[in-house]
Amino acid sequence: MNAVELDSVIHRYGKVKALDGLSLTVRQGEMFGFLGRNGAGKTTTLKMLMGLLRPDSGRITVLGRSVKRIPAKLKQRIGYVCQEPNFYPWMTADQLGAFVGSFYPTWDAPEFQRLLRILDVPRDRRASEMSGGTRTKLGLALALAPRPELLLLDEPTAGLDPVARREFNDQLQVLQREQGTTVMFSSHLVGEVEQLAQRVGIVQSGACRFEGEVSDLRRQVRRIVADAGVAPGEGFTQLRGDIWQADPALWEQSAWPPGVVVASLSLEDIFLAFARTDSVSA
Numbered sequence: 152m153n154a155v156e157l158d159s160v161i162h163r164y165g166k167v168k169a170l171d172g173l174s175l176t177v178r179q180g181e182m183f184g185f186l187g188r189n190g191a192g193k194t195t196t197l198k199m200l201m202g203l204l205r206p207d208s209g210r211i212t213v214l215g216r217s218v219k220r221i222p223a224k225l226k227q228r229i230g231y232v233c234q235e236p237n238f239y240p241w242m243t244a245d246q247l248g249a250f251v252g253s254f255y256p257t258w259d260a261p262e263f264q265r266l267l268r269i270l271d272v273p274r275d276r277r278a279s280e281m282s283g284g285t286r287t288k289l290g291l292a293l294a295l296a297p298r299p300e301l302l303l304l305d306e307p308t309a310g311l312d313p314v315a316r317r318e319f320n321d322q323l324q325v326l327q328r329e330q331g332t333t334v335m336f337s338s339h340l341v342g343e344v345e346q347l348a349q350r351v352g353i354v355q356s357g358a359c360r361f362e363g364e365v366s367d368l369r370r371q372v373r374r375i376v377a378d379a380g381v382a383p384g385e386g387f388t389q390l391r392g393d394i395w396q397a398d399p400a401l402w403e404q405s406a407w408p409p410g411v412v413v414a415s416l417s418l419e420d421i422f423l424a425f426a427r428t429d430s431v432s433a
């Protein structure tokens with residue numbers, strides 16, 4: 152079973168088409184990195200999977216259920232951390248734990264306390280008096296304590312310092328390894344995505360441009376280094392300058408002239424090459 156399936160999903164905010172036929176699959180138990188430029192449609196997708204938005208058209212399947220609207224029972228199996236978590240500002244972490252926990256039959260109070268300790272979140276400070284990064288960590292503890300099967304994270308580490316980021320990511324990896332939780336997270340930190348995610352999706356203007364393992368993407372997209380320009384044959388698509396995309400078999404079978412070197416690229420280089428094609432077409 153896949154944890155998430157989106158098939159040709161369209162969503163408009165008035166005249167703005169935020170999702171334009173988005174299709175992607177997140178497999179059960181995997182860590183899936185969701186990449187895309189500002190405004191590409193990542194938050195819209197994650198909100199839709201949490202049931203905060205509804206698709207105009209297309210099909211959504213979450214944890215094996217095909218849904219138009221995510222019912223409350225299904226929501227209880229999903230954890231969600233948004234970009235800027237907003238809690239009742241007068242509540243402390245402990246009070247929020249008691250409040251949020253009352254909505255979940257699976258709430259694990261000792262686990263919530265353990266997460267607060269590990270993530271260095273003070274139990275008795277009001278949410279309004281916490282820094283933005285501490286609020287994000289509190290958001291993660293609140294999302295993890297009900298032991299969700301699917302965890303949706305929208306740029307979770309954007310406001311965290313390097314130590315907190317490491318603690319946060321370590322917790323995600325433990326969770327995935329020990330509890331088999333499916334994690335789908337968006338991030339602009341391409342290096343972090345490369346390190347954490349088993350598979351990635353790159354979204355551009357509301358549609359998925361690539362979905363798969365980073366190693367697959369790196370086999371498809373490479374740089375052709377040559378003194379004079381080289382135009383590879385049919386089946387190669389130029390992404391930017393000397394960066395081309397083709398089926399991995401084509402790269403292996405092509406006979407390159409002497410002096411030409413085919414170099415592999417980091418995920419960041421590949422993402423930047425895709426991003427450039429986006430701005431050209433925009």
Ligand SMILES: Nc1ncnc2c1ncn2[C@@H]1O[C@H](COP(=O)(O)OP(=O)(O)OP(=O)(O)O)[C@@H](O)[C@H]1O
Nearest residue numbers: 164167168169187188189190191192193194195196
């Ligand atoms: N409430 C809204 N009303 C109108 N348009 C919106 C609204 N929310 C998002 N949009 C538009 O929908 C598109 C997708 O936005 P979305 O927030 O999903 O992108 P994103 O990939 O999460 O961006 P970022 O990386 O900046 O968070 C953008 O064009 C955005 O301006």
